[in-house]
Amino acid sequence: MSDPSEVRQGGMPSDLRHTMHHETSVQPSMEHDITDGGPEMVQFVDGDGNRLETNEANAPYARIVEEMTSEDAQSMYRDLVLVRRMDAEGHALQRQGELGLWPSLLGQEAAQVGAGRALKPQDYAFPGYREHGVAWCRGVDPVNLLGMFRGVNHGGWNSNENNFHLYTIVIGNQMLHATGYAMGMQRDGVVGTGDPEKDAAVMAFTGDGGTAQGDYNEAMVFASVANAPLVFFVQNNQWAISEPNYKQFRIPPYQRARGFGFPGVRVDGNDVLAVYAVTKAALDAARAGQGPTLIEAFTYRMGAHTTSDDPTKYRIASEVDIWREKDPIKRMRGFMEANGHADPEFFAQVDAEADELAARIRRECQQMPDPAPLTMFDNVYAGDHPVVAAEREEFIAYQASFVEEGAN
Amino acid sequence: MASQKMTLAKGLNTGLRKAMENDPKVVLMGEDVGKLGGVFRITEGLQKDFGEDRVIDTPLAESGIVGTAVGLAMRGYRPVAEIQFDGFIYPAFDQIISQVAKMHYRSLGHLKLPMVIRVPFGGGIGAVEHHSESNEAYFAHTAGLRVVSCSDPSDAYWMIQQAIETDDPVLFYEPKRRYHERAEVDIDDAAGAPLGLHQARVVREGTDLTLVTYGPMVKTCTQAAEAAAAEGRSLEVIDLRSLSPLDRETIFASAKKTGRVVVVHEASTFLGMGAELAALIQAECFYNLEAPVLRVGGYNLPYPPSRFEEHFLPDLDRILDSVDKSLAF
Numbered sequence: 051m052s053d054p055s056e057v058r059q060g061g062m063p064s065d066l067r068h069t070m071h072h073e074t075s076v077q078p079s080m081e082h083d084i085t086d087g088g089p090e091m092v093q094f095v096d097g098d099g100n101r102l103e104t105n106e107a108n109a110p111y112a113r114i115v116e117e118m119t120s121e122d123a124q125s126m127y128r129d130l131v132l133v134r135r136m137d138a139e140g141h142a143l144q145r146q147g148e149l150g151l152w153p154s155l156l157g158q159e160a161a162q163v164g165a166g167r168a169l170k171p172q173d174y175a176f177p178g179y180r181e182h183g184v185a186w187c188r189g190v191d192p193v194n195l196l197g198m199f200r201g202v203n204h205g206g207w208n209s210n211e212n213n214f215h216l217y218t219i220v221i222g223n224q225m226l227h228a229t230g231y232a233m234g235m236q237r238d239g240v241v242g243t244g245d246p247e248k249d250a251a252v253m254a255f256t257g258d259g260g261t262a263q264g265d266y267n268e269a270m271v272f273a274s275v276a277n278a279p280l281v282f283f284v285q286n287n288q289w290a291i292s293e294p295n296y297k298q299f300r301i302p303p304y305q306r307a308r309g310f311g312f313p314g315v316r317v318d319g320n321d322v323l324a325v326y327a328v329t330k331a332a333l334d335a336a337r338a339g340q341g342p343t344l345i346e347a348f349t350y351r352m353g354a355h356t357t358s359d360d361p362t363k364y365r366i367a368s369e370v371d372i373w374r375e376k377d378p379i380k381r382m383r384g385f386m387e388a389n390g391h392a393d394p395e396f397f398a399q400v401d402a403e404a405d406e407l408a409a410r411i412r413r414e415c416q417q418m419p420d421p422a423p424l425t426m427f428d429n430v431y432a433g434d435h436p437v438v439a440a441e442r443e444e445f446i447a448y449q450a451s452f453v454e455e456g457a458n
Numbered sequence: 459m460a461s462q463k464m465t466l467a468k469g470l471n472t473g474l475r476k477a478m479e480n481d482p483k484v485v486l487m488g489e490d491v492g493k494l495g496g497v498f499r500i501t502e503g504l505q506k507d508f509g510e511d512r513v514i515d516t517p518l519a520e521s522g523i524v525g526t527a528v529g530l531a532m533r534g535y536r537p538v539a540e541i542q543f544d545g546f547i548y549p550a551f552d553q554i555i556s557q558v559a560k561m562h563y564r565s566l567g568h569l570k571l572p573m574v575i576r577v578p579f580g581g582g583i584g585a586v587e588h589h590s591e592s593n594e595a596y597f598a599h600t601a602g603l604r605v606v607s608c609s610d611p612s613d614a615y616w617m618i619q620q621a622i623e624t625d626d627p628v629l630f631y632e633p634k635r636r637y638h639e640r641a642e643v644d645i646d647d648a649a650g651a652p653l654g655l656h657q658a659r660v661v662r663e664g665t666d667l668t669l670v671t672y673g674p675m676v677k678t679c680t681q682a683a684e685a686a687a688a689e690g691r692s693l694e695v696i697d698l699r700s701l702s703p704l705d706r707e708t709i710f711a712s713a714k715k716t717g718r719v720v721v722v723h724e725a726s727t728f729l730g731m732g733a734e735l736a737a738l739i740q741a742e743c744f745y746n747l748e749a750p751v752l753r754v755g756g757y758n759l760p761y762p763p764s765r766f767e768e769h770f771l772p773d774l775d776r777i778l779d780s781v782d783k784s785l786a787f
């Protein structure tokens with residue numbers, strides 16, 4: 051949007067808006083342009099891969115981008131392509147009946163890779179359930195992401211091994227966990243020590259839909275008051291299932307941060323360099339003890355909310371077409387080609403690697419066994435629990451009765 | 459024997475202090491827990507001695523309190539979150555049910571949440587709406603949580619320490635109308651807690667009928683047993699202490715001994731703890747029973763305005779009436 055005040059006023063003069071409040075019982079709907087992030091959005095590379103000139107929005111982060119090497123660019127590009135392929139495989143496996151559900155990240159690769167790459171090993175990430183790209187950057191095996199969607203577990207990785215928490219299905223719950231975890235880091239004395247190997251921060255992920263949740267807003271309050279080392283990362287993909295932005299909020303998420311007492315930045319979520327730079331700056335500030343930042347990555351969900359969803363019922367094809375032109379991989383590739391960061395052989399090699407990854411994911415997903423029935427009773431409690439123990443015994447006896455019947 | 463006379467509130471305060479001295483990872487959090495010491499002064503003096511990083515005054519947001527406690531527990535702390543009153547726990551219900559209860563299970567055992575949620579509960583203090591509820595059954599129904607209630611100063615002192623040491627999340631119910639009742643507490647650390655956190659206690663032995671209860675009703679049931687004794691009836695009183703898990707052995711042994719059980723609690727009887735206890739006892743002790751298991755509890759109403767309390771809450775007469783009914787079978 052060109053003028054933030056327009057948003058605050060609902061796009062009409064305040065006196066008229068006041069009148070309408072009295073004359074109508076229903077608030078007027080306000081459709082903003084969900085394809086344009088406005089001048090405050092940090093962006094380094096345009097849709098065709100051209101490096102943009104320094105401007106007011108991107109200037110604070112220009113140094114971070116300028117310090118990046120061709121190797122950095124190649125490595126990021128590789129992540130984008132592999133993550134997209136992993137996601138496509140998840141979608142295909144659902145269609146083949148191997149998974150019960152798959153929430154696709156198609157279109158959000160740059161937002162997730164840019165953010166995930168800015169994390170250091172000692173940082174901790176709290177995802178929603180669409181953050182396959184962040185999981186990839188944290189080193190979580192993509193096959194492990196499939197377990198919960200296949201129904202063999204509720205999360206197949208040890209979150210403390212990669213400092214990547216389990217997926218959280220109830221929208222917004224994890225924002226508070228992230229805040230508490232960051233408060234723990236403060237108490238552990240790993241914030242603001244000046245030692246880059248030691249200082250740590252937390253990143254919490256949610257979508258534009260999540261910004262309406264109580265837990266999201268409470269997390270903002272708690273993090274602000276505690277000055278917690280925390281970066282809130284909102285992937286504004288424009289749709290909360292079928293609800294567009296204008297049914298979710300009257301001012302964009304990044305502008306709300308100020309109301310909670312810390313900075314908010316809107317970044318082009320399809321520009322991996324911009325996302326990386328903005329996130330790195332925010333994490334550096336958090337680790338240094340400067341408190342939270344909210345990053346709104348302005349992006350788009352190209353696919354359905356999940357495989358259970360039909361976006362043709364609620365959004366128009368022309369909107370998707372506009373966003374297809376902003377594709378994060380096409381853009382990064384254009385930028386790299388224009389600037390000589392990689393040769394054609396590199397791109398072919400990444401594509402071949404993606405094929406291998408997809409084949410492995412498919413194979414290992416299909417080989418993923420159903421869990422042993424008795425393990426259903428495991429880990430309900432950390433300590434002994436007689437009720438669980440008794441029901442487990444009951445189940446064993448019941449199962450054994452079939453064996454006995456069979457023997458007779 | 460190191461013994462001190464103290465109130466139940468002081469027992470909790472002393473137990474919290476001990477836990478904080480013993481383990482630097484124990485942190486207290488909640489609204490007004492710092493300088494004020496909590497609305498019931500349970501945390502009085504602790505922020506002064508342990509600092510603001512360990513006794514954390516939080517914003518007024520229950521989901522925030524519990525949700526951030528989850529994060530602290532994941533980071534290796536042992537948070538003790540205070541909910542100011544029973545009726546204010548509902549904003550945190552989602553966090554408790556969806557996250558706190560399930561984290562160990564969904565992480566395949568990789569994550570532990572050693573956190574305690576303290577809840578002053580129950581009525582009888584003439585409070586306004588939302589300050590007198592007994593919502594323990596909601597949480598006892600949910601796998602992954604432990605739910606306990608103390609009823610006297612000694613249990614307050616020991617059980618709060620045990621709850622904090624437990625690697626599972628614990629809902630810790632404090633009978634607010636008993637906060638100011640005093641008794642001798644043996645605080646000899648070397649001797650340790652008299653009972654495990656999961657164990658029920660036979661408060662008073664008897665042979666004719668068992669009153670099964672917990673929290674604020676333990677005292678009421680003991681008084682009822684004394685009144686019944688004057689009429690020549692011998693009532694056994696069991697304080698469950700742990701509502702999840704239930705100490706089945708102690709309950710069944712008593713039911714088999716007396717053959718008659720009346721369950722007493724403040725919460726509405728419909729789908730309350732008494733429903734589970736009645737079903738369990740009848741399933742396990744059917745041939746030893748002389749009468750159906752009866753329940754005495756709150757009526758199936760929202761907790762009423764306080765001028766109704768004396769009619770709503772179980773008292774000696776209602777308990778003894780049920781005792782008579784059971785003995786008449």
